Amino acid sequence: MEYTKGEWKASFHYPHAVSALVGKRPPCYTPIAQMTAPEQVEMEANSLLIAAAPDNYEANKLNLSFLEELVKQYPELDRDYRVQALITTDKKAIAKAEGNYADKSI
Numbered sequence: 001m002e003y004t005k006g007e008w009k010a011s012f013h014y015p016h017a018v019s020a021l022v023g024k025r026p027p028c029y030t031p032i033a034q035m036t037a038p039e040q041v042e043m044e045a046n047s048l049l050i051a052a053a054p055d056n057y058e059a060n061k062l063n064l065s066f067l068e069e070l071v072k073q074y075p076e077l078d079r080d081y082r083v084q085a086l087i088t089t090d091k092k093a094i095a096k097a098e099g100n101y102a103d104k105s106i
Contacts, residue, residue: 001097001098003057004032005054006022007020008020008032008051008052009021010047010048010050016035016036016047017033018032019031020032033050035050053097057094060097061094064091064094067086067087071083071087
């Protein structure tokens with residue numbers, strides 16, 4: 001999946017914006033998302049969640065790969081509801097990040 005690589009961070013000067021590091025010298029951030037929300041606190045929380053999105057996407061892919069490999073090695077884990085819940089959650093998050101989810105009405 002192609003997305004803006006590099007560190008994403010919420011701006012503390014502009015709590016409605018998320019920027020990505022696109023250059024190292026000097027550190028150069030470019031805006032990639034802007035939030036709107038009825039409350040400042042909610043806008044800041046949304047910015048922080050979006051800034052964490054690339055890290056969470058990569059973590060979900062690693063978790064899913066690890067869990068699927070674990071189930072191959074230990075088939076009895078396939079019956080463990082906790083393992084299945086983690087696999088389902090990872091798959092759902094990855095699909096959502098990649099735009100492969102059922103409800104595209106938004």
